Amino acid sequence: MASRVESYTHASDIDDAVIDALKSNEGAANTIYPFILKAKDFPRDGSQLWIAHFEHNGQVTFVLSCTRGVLGDYPVFIFTTKPPTERKDITQPLGQLAQALRASVAPERVFAVFSCEAVTCEFARIWTELTGTDVEREYYRATFSYCTAATFTPSSQLRPLPENRDLAIWLGPANESHTAKVAELCHKFAATSEPYLLTPERALLEAKAMISRKEVWVHVIQEGVHGEREIASIVAATRQSGRVSAITKVFTNPRWRELGCAERLLRRVCKDLLAEKERLVLYVGVGNNAARVYHRVGFQGLAGHGEVEGVETYLELGFDSQRVEIGFW
Incomplete structure (x- = not known):
């Protein structure tokens, strides 16, 4: 034949x-x-x-x-x-x-x-x-990488919040009340991913779809008792199958960068997902500084120390x- x-x-x-x-x-x-x-x-x-x-x-x-x-x-x-x-x-x-x-x-x-x-x-x-x-x-x-329960780095290595700022945080799955703000970050994320730009209307459609399917997590932050509760970071896992989930969207609002929000939320998401999945995968752009964050969390082959089986371009x-x-x- x-x-x-x-x-x-x-x-x-x-x-x-x-x-x-x-x-x-x-x-x-x-x-x-x-x-x-x-x-x-x-x-x-x-x-x-x-x-x-x-x-x-x-x-x-x-x-x-x-x-x-x-x-x-x-x-x-x-x-x-x-x-x-x-x-x-x-x-x-x-x-x-x-x-x-x-x-x-x-x-x-x-x-x-x-x-x-x-x-x-x-x-x-x-x-x-x-x-x-x-x-x-x-x-x-991009580099295709993976993380398992064996490679996942414990949360004790999280960056602490600065002591000179009165910051309160909450991490967890997004709900309908977060839709508008998740859509804003989806829109900003797409702006970094040319040619796949989104109009605000399509970003809202994406946010609604992800939230309804429980595919996105948020890092909420508030500065001071009277400060506005904002979404500092989002992490999405939109491609899930029996044993595997993919991390597909990690983005931090520029206003809240340099506080470890993305890494803090990513660890939470990985912990949640690895309770049910054997492996998490992601693509990270070659030269993207985010690779350092993924490496610290436990994703393999991103430290530049030779080839790792299952990791490739x-x-x-x-x-x-x-x-x-x-x-x-």
């Missing part, structure tokens, strides 16, 4: 072998697998697409998603079961994925591709040859913005 690809337009139709491959690699498959679990309840409206590549022996080696979320179309995500040492001969399977994708969607739908670096680069090259849509620029280069490349329709993720 030759290798083949199969396409699925509803999560309920995805082959069990594909689900098993994703479930067996829950961390690395985090951009795809949690969405499939949610999408099983979605209507059959043609807005979702997954394409799987099967080797001649039936082994699933790649899964591509081209899907749509609350805020619009996602980039193309590609997951591979191939470890880094086996990614030299990937042109043929990625070419088959690209052909199947082109047969299902218009070129302007594919505004970006995100995967481990070798897969992203090769798929983008193939897609450019196939459609004539050139890569415009690099959107995001991921890359997002964006296609010609004059020819595509930019979505969001």
Whole structure:
């Protein structure tokens, strides 16, 4: 038997072998697998697409998603079961994925591709040859990292609040009363993530969705008895599956920086999540100073002391913005 690809337009139709491959690699498959679990309840409206590549022996080696979320179309995500040492001969399977994708969607739908670096680069090259849509620029280069109960750093190492300021704090899951202020921070966070900018209206939609699904935590702070209670930081975990959760949004209001708010809240979130999950994953931009915070909390491979198994570079490349329709993720 030759290798083949199969396409699925509803999560309920995805082959069990594909689900098993994703479930067996829950961390690395985090951009795809949690969405499939949610999408099983979605209507059959043609807005979702997954394409799987099967080797001649039936082994699933790649899964591509081209899907749509609350805020619009996602980039193309590609997951591979191939470890880094086996990614030299990937042109043929990625070419088959690209052909199947082109047969299902218009070129302007594919505004970006995100995967481990070798897969992203090769798929983008193939897609450019196939459609004539050139890569415009690099959107995001990130380190994929993880934290477990064994690597999590105890909260005794938290930075204390300054003694010369009368600060009161509260940390916990966001509720509806926090919606407007969470939306403000979502809007500010998106402003640092070009091209995925949000209008205030869409930021409010995102905040409502995250709060309703209990996916965002807040660090509330108040200075003085009569001071306003503000949200200093937010941390979100929007991609959750059976054993894994992803930290997907960490942002501190500039007014409350240098007080350890993000780290304090991140530790709380990790503690909450690790009570139920085996592993937490995240992507942190290469060169982003936040990597130091994640390292202190217990995320691996961010200290620059050699390679760590399971930690690697991921890359997002964006296609010609004059020819595509930019979505969001």
